Amino acid sequence: MSNESDNQGRNRPLTAEEFETALKSMDSRYILRLYVAGMTPRSQRAIENIKNIFETSYKGSYDLEVIDIYQHPELAKDAQILAVPMLIKQLPLPIRRLIGDMSDEDRVLVGLGIKQLE
Amino acid sequence: MDQAAGAPAPSGDTEFALAKVPSGIHGLDEITAGGLPKGRPTLVVGKAGSGKTLFAMQFLVSGATQYNEPGVFVSFEETAEDLVKNVHSLGFDLPRLIAQEKLAIDYVRIEKSEIEETGEYNLDGLFIRLAYAIDSIGAKRVALDTIEVLFSGLSNEGIIRAELRRLLSWLKEKGVTAVVTGESGQGENLTRHGLEEYVSDAVIFLDHRVTNQISTRRLRIVKYRGSTHGTNEYPFLITGNEGIVIMPVTTLSLDHEALEDRVSTGIERLDAMLDGRGYFRGSSVLISGAPGTGKTSFAAAFADSVCRRGERCLYFAFEESQGQIVRNMRSIGIDLQPWIDAGNLVIRSSRPTAYGLETHLATMLRDVQVLRPDAVVIDPISSLISVSSEADAKAMLVRFVDYLKVNHITGLFTDLTQAEGTSEQTKIEISSLMDTWILLKFIESGGERNRGLYVLKSRGMAHSNQIREVIVTGEGIDLADVYLGPGGVLTGSARYIREMEEEAELRNREDELRVRQIEADRKRKVLEARIAALQAECRGVQTEFDRFSWELDRKKQVRSEERGHLARMREADRTAGDSRKEHGGER
Numbered sequence: 001m002s003n004e005s006d007n008q009g010r011n012r013p014l015t016a017e018e019f020e021t022a023l024k025s026m027d028s029r030y031i032l033r034l035y036v037a038g039m040t041p042r043s044q045r046a047i048e049n050i051k052n053i054f055e056t057s058y059k060g061s062y063d064l065e066v067i068d069i070y071q072h073p074e075l076a077k078d079a080q081i082l083a084v085p086m087l088i089k090q091l092p093l094p095i096r097r098l099i100g101d102m103s104d105e106d107r108v109l110v111g112l113g114i115k116q117l118e
Numbered sequence: 119m120d121q122a123a124g125a126p127a128p129s130g131d132t133e134f135a136l137a138k139v140p141s142g143i144h145g146l147d148e149i150t151a152g153g154l155p156k157g158r159p160t161l162v163v164g165k166a167g168s169g170k171t172l173f174a175m176q177f178l179v180s181g182a183t184q185y186n187e188p189g190v191f192v193s194f195e196e197t198a199e200d201l202v203k204n205v206h207s208l209g210f211d212l213p214r215l216i217a218q219e220k221l222a223i224d225y226v227r228i229e230k231s232e233i234e235e236t237g238e239y240n241l242d243g244l245f246i247r248l249a250y251a252i253d254s255i256g257a258k259r260v261a262l263d264t265i266e267v268l269f270s271g272l273s274n275e276g277i278i279r280a281e282l283r284r285l286l287s288w289l290k291e292k293g294v295t296a297v298v299t300g301e302s303g304q305g306e307n308l309t310r311h312g313l314e315e316y317v318s319d320a321v322i323f324l325d326h327r328v329t330n331q332i333s334t335r336r337l338r339i340v341k342y343r344g345s346t347h348g349t350n351e352y353p354f355l356i357t358g359n360e361g362i363v364i365m366p367v368t369t370l371s372l373d374h375e376a377l378e379d380r381v382s383t384g385i386e387r388l389d390a391m392l393d394g395r396g397y398f399r400g401s402s403v404l405i406s407g408a409p410g411t412g413k414t415s416f417a418a419a420f421a422d423s424v425c426r427r428g429e430r431c432l433y434f435a436f437e438e439s440q441g442q443i444v445r446n447m448r449s450i451g452i453d454l455q456p457w458i459d460a461g462n463l464v465i466r467s468s469r470p471t472a473y474g475l476e477t478h479l480a481t482m483l484r485d486v487q488v489l490r491p492d493a494v495v496i497d498p499i500s501s502l503i504s505v506s507s508e509a510d511a512k513a514m515l516v517r518f519v520d521y522l523k524v525n526h527i528t529g530l531f532t533d534l535t536q537a538e539g540t541s542e543q544t545k546i547e548i549s550s551l552m553d554t555w556i557l558l559k560f561i562e563s564g565g566e567r568n569r570g571l572y573v574l575k576s577r578g579m580a581h582s583n584q585i586r587e588v589i590v591t592g593e594g595i596d597l598a599d600v601y602l603g604p605g606g607v608l609t610g611s612a613r614y615i616r617e618m619e620e621e622a623e624l625r626n627r628e629d630e631l632r633v634r635q636i637e638a639d640r641k642r643k644v645l646e647a648r649i650a651a652l653q654a655e656c657r658g659v660q661t662e663f664d665r666f667s668w669e670l671d672r673k674k675q676v677r678s679e680e681r682g683h684l685a686r687m688r689e690a691d692r693t694a695g696d697s698r699k700e701h702g703g704e705r
Contacts, residue, residue, distance in 0.1 A: 037242035046237075069243060073250035080227045081243035083272065087236075099272075100237030111234030 014090070030054070030062035030112065031091040037084045038070045042101050046085040049102035057105060058114055089113075136344045139187070139259075139295050142180020143173065145364030149339060149348040154320060159286055159296035161317035163309050164324030169335060169356055170299040171196070172205065173324065174261035176361040177297050179210050181259040182220035187295075189259035190251040191223045192244075194267035198223040209359045222251040228271030235273060241281040245288065257294060264299040269311045286316045308340065319343050325351070334474050337364055353514060355480035363480060376400070376578075381427075381493070381528055384419030387597035388556075391573055391582035397554055398578060400526040402519050404499075404549060406533035407558030411569050412588055412595070413532035414438070416556070417495045418447040418454060419595055420530050425457035429492035433465045434482060436501035440465040451594040464489055470501035478502055479514050483521065494522055499531040499548070512548060519551050553577045558588065561600075561609045568609035571597060587613060 034050065036043035047066060054062045069076040069084070079088070087098040089112055098111040109115035138152035147153045154160045154177070164170045171193075178189030193201055201223060202212045215221035224247055251257065265285075268278050289296050298317050300309035308314045314321055321340040328334075336351040354364040379399040383389050389396040397403055403420075407413050417433070424431040435443055443465060444454050457463035466485060468478070479502075486494060496502070499515070522529040533548070549555050554576040561570040569588035573581045586597035587609045601608040601616045608616050 035243070037240075037246060042238060042240075049237075069246050073246045076243055076247045076250065077224055081247070082226055082228060082241060083233075083239040083244075084242045085239065086243065095232075096234065097232050098234045098236050100235050100239045103237035104235075107234055107236045111236060 029091070030060060030089065032062055032064045033079075033088045033090060034064060034066045035069055035076070035079060035081045035084055035086045035088070036066060038068060043068075043085055045101045045103065046087070049105070049108070050087065053102070053105055053108055058109065060114075087111075138345070140180070140185060141177055142184060143176055143362050143364065144360055145352070145354070146337070146362075149352060149364065150320075150342060151346055154295055154297070155342075155345070156295055157290065157293045158319040159289055159298050159317045160320040160322060161309070161313055162297055162299045162322050162324060163302050163314075163340075164299075165302050165326060168302075168324040168326040169354075169362060170324060171201075171263050172208070172356060172361055173322075174263045174297045174299055175201070175205050175210065178221060178259050178261050179205075179212075179215065179361075182215050182218075187258035188220045188255045189222075189261065190248065190255070190257045191221065191261045191263070192248060192251075192265075193223060193225045193263050194228065194265060195263065197225045197227075201225075207358065208356075208361050210361070219255045222255050222257065224248070224251050226267075228267055230271050230273075233271070239274075239277065241268075241277075241285070244281075245285065249292075252292065252294065260289060260294045260296040262296065262298045264301060266300050266309065266311050266313065282313075282316050320345075324354075337362075353475075357480040357484065359484070375526075377526060382423045383416075384421075384423035385416070385595050385597065387586065388571075391584070391586065391597070392554070392576055393579040393581060395579075397528060397530075397576075399528055400523055401553035401577070402523065402529040402531065402551060403554040403556070404531050404533055404552040405556045405558065406535050408535055408560060411558035411560065412590055413534070413558060414443070414497055415447070415450055415452070415590060415595055416558070417497045417530055417532055418443065418450075418452050420493070421463055421495055422447075422452050422454060422457070424493045424528075425454075425460075425462040429462070430489065431457075431463050431493045431495065432485060432489055432491040433463060433495045433497065434485075435465055435467040435497050436470045437498065439467045443467075449592070450590050451592050464491070475502055475514055479518055483518065486521070486525075486527065491527060493528040493530065495530045495532075497532045498534045500534040515548055516551060519548075549575075554581075561585075561587075563609065564612045566610040566612070568613075570600070570609060 032050070034046060036046065047064075050064060054060055067075060067079075069081055075081075083099040085099065085101060087102065087108075089096045089098070092113070094113075096111055096113065098108060100107075102108050106115065137156035138150070138154060139156045140147050140153040141150070162170050162173050175191065178191055181187035181189050191201070196204065205212060212221060212223070216223065226244065226247070248260070252260065265282065268282070269275065272278055286296075286298070298313065300311070300313040302308065302323070303310040303312075308321065308323075318341075320342045323338045323340050325336040325338065326334075327336070335354050335356065337354045338351045339347045339349065352364050354362055357363050377399045380393075380395040380397065381399050382396040383392065405413050405416050414437075421431045421433055433443075438446070440458070444458070447454055454463055454465075458465065464485075466482075468481075470478070472478075473481075482496075502515075519529060531548075531552070552575075555574040557572045557574050559570045559572065560567045562568075569590075571586045571588050573583070575581075585600050587600050589596045589598050598613065601613055
């Protein structure tokens with residue numbers, strides 16, 4: 001839950017430079033954006049679940065940005081938000097989209113590319 | 119004034135009649151008596167390529183341009199760029215409407231392979247996007263095309279169904295008139311995913327059938343809650359400048375004005391057969407006949423006469439190219455080239471199989487609307503039928519013929535009938551639409567085929583019931599009388615021989631007359647001679663009588679003289695003088 005005020009940079013794609021530095025600096029650092037429609041229990045559950053996954057099940061460094069599309073409806077179109085909550089994994093590539101309250105941990109890990117499908 | 123403007127709505131709005139908004143789809147408002155239900159969703163169902171997207175887009179574009187109702191187009195299949203490109207050819211300038219904030223397009227991309235479902239979710243994202251788009255331009259109309267993609271993009275059908283129900287009731291709450299498109303389904307379901315369960319106010323079905331490799335489009339109103347509507351299948355066209363155009367045949371009324379004005383058929387003798395004055399202006403004429411009976415020649419003669427009067431003729435040719443028609447007609451003495459050069463004659467040639475019937479008719483209607491001709495020729499109308507089913511063709515032709523009549527355009531249609539069999543039957547029974555029906559028929563006799571012409575009907579005039587023989591020469595078309603012979607009518611050489619015979623007979627009679635004249639002259643002269651002789655004789659008798667009578671008189675005179683002399687002699691005895699005389703006399 002960082003830099004909520006940085007509205008400008010949210011939806012623009014990463015520049016090549018940023019991409020390179022990000023690639024060097026992290027290797028395993030996840031850059032995540034979570035789009036929710038209001039702070040509903042389901043939205044909060046989604047946030048909790050992601051935190052749990054990264055901090056207990058899978059210990060890795062991550063950056064999570066939460067965006068409320070009720071507050072910023074203009075962002076929903078460009079980000080192609082349809083179902084909420086929607087988690088978009090910006091990095092590492094490839095970009096993946098996860099929808100739901102993130103309660104199915106296996107599926108979240110598969111969706112993030114951390115775990116392979118069995 | 120302000121109070122009046124703010125007063126309660128007039129009584130019309132308080133009635134129970136369902137409020138409707140014009141659909142902007144040509145002809146649909148006639149069928150639905152006003153358009154789509156206002157503030158409610160309408161489901162438009164059809165297979166891929168049936169025109170659903172166009173229907174939805176036309177609904178929004180017309181709302182934006184004509185009815186001051188901005189619209190939001192939510193596309194689940196095509197990107198905004200693709201949509202702009204696809205409808206550009208139909209004359210819809212979406213970028214301009216978007217810039218004017220009369221239209222918003224939102225492309226919702228769903229890619230199943232990119233999405234992992236990790237628990238409960240809803241479609242608030244879609245609601246928020248839609249609400250944002252509606253509010254940003256004050257939209258009154260919404261199109262969802264096609265929302266069924268949700269079923270293939272997301273796996274939790276239970277959630278989708280619940281959200282669809284919520285979405286449509288939310289749209290009603292918003293008071294926007296919506297068009298929701300859906301793929302037609304198999305079996306009992308109207309749509310593949312049962313969308314009709316959520317959109318129950320009005321359902322329109324678009325059909326796109328391909329028969330004999332040629333497609334025909336049809337529209338049917340399956341359901342329209344709370345409103346009367348036409349229940350037929352209506353053929354519709356997708357035209358280059360008007361989008362979807364429905365031809366609502368059954369809404370036609372027969373109230374066009376009938377003109378007394380006449381136009382020549384281009385053939386003098388045929389004019390004579392039709393009351394002496396030709397066709398009625400604005401009437402429809404059918405010329406049917408087997409191959410080679412001269413239908414095109416009749417059409418060309420008519421076109422020529424139209425141009426000769428300084429009027430304009432539009433000629434649709436489905437069998438020959440313009441060059442071919444001009445060349446062929448020149449061989450029978452009809453030169454169309456000057457009329458083409460002068461712009462009086464426009465020939466549109468196309469292969470009947472180039473498009474489906476609806477495209478042909480749409481193109482033709484547009485040509486007629488643009489060129490505003492005084493007469494239209496379709497040669498042959500039967501070619502159009504070959505690209506469609508008979509019922510369609512008839513429905514379309516009724517519409518076309520009616521359009522011509524209403525606009526006082528004389529229509530001449532040729533119709534190819536089978537060489538054999540009943541030729542008094544047009545292939546699609548369009549004769550009832552026609553005011554004048556001329557049949558060209560081969561008459562076979564004496565080892566020849568000759569062309570016979572019959573006027574089967576001609577409404578509103580005393581037309582000839584005679585059969586004529588069509589004679590096509592280098593100077594044009596002429597009609598000749600036919601003769602009744604023992605084996606029926608005589609045509610061709612038989613007619614010629616008969617004509618020769620009649621001529622010979624006539625000559626014989628003339629000779630005889632001349633002989634009789636001579637004989638009469640002679641007799642008259644004889645009689646005159648006799649009269650002269652008798653008169654001479656008569657004169658002789660008179661002369662004789664006259665002479666006799668003169669002689670008699672003379673004798674009488676002589677006698678009286680003699681008697682006088684004698685008396686004088688007797689008196690001489692008494693007087694000297696007298697006696698001397700008497701004496702001397704006796705000596």
